[in-house]
Amino acid sequence: MKMYVGNLIYNMTEKDLKNLFSPYGEVLSTHIITDQYTRQSKNMGYVEMAVMEEGKKALKALNGQKINDRLLVVRKV
Numbered sequence: 489m490k491m492y493v494g495n496l497i498y499n500m501t502e503k504d505l506k507n508l509f510s511p512y513g514e515v516l517s518t519h520i521i522t523d524q525y526t527r528q529s530k531n532m533g534y535v536e537m538a539v540m541e542e543g544k545k546a547l548k549a550l551n552g553q554k555i556n557d558r559l560l561v562v563r564k565v
Contacts, residue, residue: 489543493550494532494561496520502533509535512549513542534565 493505505518520533537543543564551562 489540490534490536490565491543491547492532492561492563492565493535494563495558496529496531496533496560497556497558498529498531500529505533505535508550508555509537509546512537512546514538 496505500520502518502520505520506515509515509518514537516536516538518533518535521530522528523530535546537546547562547564550560553560
């Protein structure tokens with residue numbers, strides 16, 4: 489299951505993103521979108537989880553979750 493994750497903090501790494509989703513199941517991949525010139529995060533990314541049900545649990549648990557005063561937006565792609 490592939491998910492869009494928005495409203496990330498600027499200094500979040502792909503490893504941090506994986507660690508955020510890992511308690512809900514196996515994370516196959518993470519990708520944070522960055523500006524091609526400055527390499528600064530655009531505050532959004534993608535997470536792919538191995539099992540659909542685990543992805544649904546992560547989506548339900550993390551959508552609207554507050555991380556460093558920012559509410560995460562998690563949507564199925």
